[in-house]
Amino acid sequence: MIVLGIETSCDETAVSVCSGGKILSNVVASQIIHSDYGGVVPEVASREHERLLSGLTIKAISSANIEISEINGIAVTNGPGLAGALLTGVSFAKGLALGLNVNIVSINHLEAHIIANLLDRDDISFPFLCLLVSGGHTQLWLIKKMDDYTLLGETRDDAAGEAFDKGARILGLGYPGGPEIENCAKTGNKSLIEFPRALIKSKKIEFSFSGLKTSLLYFMDSFEESPNCKINDVAASYQSAIIDCLVAKMKLAIDITGVDTISIAGGVAKNKYLRESIDKNLLNNTIIFPELKYCTDNAAMISYLGEKKFNMNKQSRLDFSINPNFDSKLN
Ligand code: KG4
Ligand code: ZN
Numbered sequence: 001m002i003v004l005g006i007e008t009s010c011d012e013t014a015v016s017v018c019s020g021g022k023i024l025s026n027v028v029a030s031q032i033i034h035s036d037y038g039g040v041v042p043e044v045a046s047r048e049h050e051r052l053l054s055g056l057t058i059k060a061i062s063s064a065n066i067e068i069s070e071i072n073g074i075a076v077t078n079g080p081g082l083a084g085a086l087l088t089g090v091s092f093a094k095g096l097a098l099g100l101n102v103n104i105v106s107i108n109h110l111e112a113h114i115i116a117n118l119l120d121r122d123d124i125s126f127p128f129l130c131l132l133v134s135g136g137h138t139q140l141w142l143i144k145k146m147d148d149y150t151l152l153g154e155t156r157d158d159a160a161g162e163a164f165d166k167g168a169r170i171l172g173l174g175y176p177g178g179p180e181i182e183n184c185a186k187t188g189n190k191s192l193i194e195f196p197r198a199l200i201k202s203k204k205i206e207f208s209f210s211g212l213k214t215s216l217l218y219f220m221d222s223f224e225e226s227p228n229c230k231i232n233d234v235a236a237s238y239q240s241a242i243i244d245c246l247v248a249k250m251k252l253a254i255d256i257t258g259v260d261t262i263s264i265a266g267g268v269a270k271n272k273y274l275r276e277s278i279d280k281n282l283l284n285n286t287i288i289f290p291e292l293k294y295c296t297d298n299a300a301m302i303s304y305l306g307e308k309k310f311n312m313n314k315q316s317r318l319d320f321s322i323n324p325n326f327d328s329k330l331n
Contacts, residue, residue, distance in 0.1 A: 001072040001310060004060065004096070005303025006053070008089030009081025009109045010135065011040045012296065013052040017064035017071075018303035023119065024064035026293070026300040027056050035175045039165065046084035053092045060299075071100055073315075075306020078106035079323030080136065086322040094318055103315040107302050108323075110134075111149070111330040113265040114141060115308070116294040116301035124288055127259050131250050133274075134266030135161035135176070137326065138207050138246075140253045146308065149330045152253055153205025160242055160268045163209035167238050170216050171231060181235045182271055188236030192229060193219065195241035200248045205256070207249060212241055239273060247277045254285060263288035269295040 002024075007014040014028040031048045034040045061068050076093035079086055090106070097104040114130045126145045129152075132138070138155040158166070161178060168177025173184060196215055198208040216238055225231060250262055262285055268274065270292050278287055294301060309315070 001307060002066060002070050003073045003075055003303045003307040003310065004057070004071050005107070005299040005301075005306050006057075006074070006076040006089045006093045007109070007297055007299040007302045008049040008053070008085050009077045009079070010085060010297060011045050011048075012298070013049045013056055014297060014299035014302075015053070015056045015060035016299035016303040017060055017066060018300065018307050021304065021307065023300045023304065024066065025060045026298060027060045027063065028298050029056060038169050038175050040082070042082045042084055045082055046088050049085055049088040053088070057096070068100070071102060073102050073306060073310045074100075074104045075107050075302050075309070076104065077109045077112070077302055078320060079109065080326040081109055081324060083322060083324040086324060090322055098318070103310065104318065105306050105309045105314060106316045106320045107305055107309070108330050110137060110139070110326065112301040112305045114143060114149070114263075114330070115146075115305045116298075117263040117265060117288050117290045119294055119300065119304055120291065121288070124263075125261070128261040128263055128288065129250070129253050129257065129259050130263045130265055131246060131269075132265045133160045133246060133268035135159060135165065137266065138209075140205050140249060142253075142257055142259065147312070147331055151328055152257070153207075153249070155207040155209060157208055157210040158213060160207070160209060160246060161266070163213055163242050164239075164268065166213050167216055170213070170220055171235060171238075173235075176267070178268055178271060181239050182273065184232050185236035185239045185273065186232070188230065188232030188234070190236040190240035192233040193237035195237055197241050197244050197248075200245050203252070205249055205253055207245055209242065209245075212238070243271070243274050243277050246274060247281050250278065250282065254282070260284070261286040261288065263290065265290060265295065267296040
């Protein structure tokens, strides 16, 4: 079958076509307008989705080399995310499904991030663990099989991506903060400043990043750049505090569950230093790194998971609603 996927949960407007588990097109427009504000402005995001969706849909269909009439199903993110942004995508998707007279399926954005690990890969077998690290969530999941997921633990406060974004703002770097800090940290000394690694020794799978951000704020209050301590050193030390916590809990999840295959997902999964630390610290495990283009928000993961759902005979009634908040379940 041919499935068109639509993603508008935050500040990426994305449309993709998937058929037979293969991605035929994957179009993403990152709304750079938000960088003027240092973070995502929800109302602006909804308006941008509204402005971009038709054009991107036409582009996704033409670059997939199909006719619109060949589409057999629509998949759309209905949560978690920004309410107005989700509504824009869901309303557009419902209109399209009605107009084309095809089925529609609602997709959980977090499940899609996790299942993106299977995209273009045939060497992954269940069960596996997944560290999901995005702008809004930091969670460790046990993926027993399709549709059978257990949340092992999550952050008590800020998400890892949020720690990058807020940290970048404190450091005077741009938005989104993850790539900015990663870039700045490249030439820095990660051992120069000892930032706190909250809960790292606890035997529970849980994270906390809000104290780290406050600690950076206090540090920067009295910071003056010198040849001995440059902004790059601060960025590298801050990044390493976040990554150490993530890797420590990946190890703990492996110990607790006995599952030795582990993957990463979400925007922070793009981070090269995270990937290197995982490689270095989890030597005896099978590690799955998704392709970079499938880490940050995209619609390939939505169309791909949508097709899987249709194949499992799952579809949504046309009156399904958005679900902006995470409610501890993925489906
Ligand atoms: O998954 P995603 O695109 O959107 C959400 O669902 O939240 O993740 C966005 C987050 C942002 O916080 C961004 O700063 C972070 O992913 N991010 C990174 C990197 N690229 C994006 N964090 C660390 N290193 C990166 N290279
Ligand atoms: Zn996401």
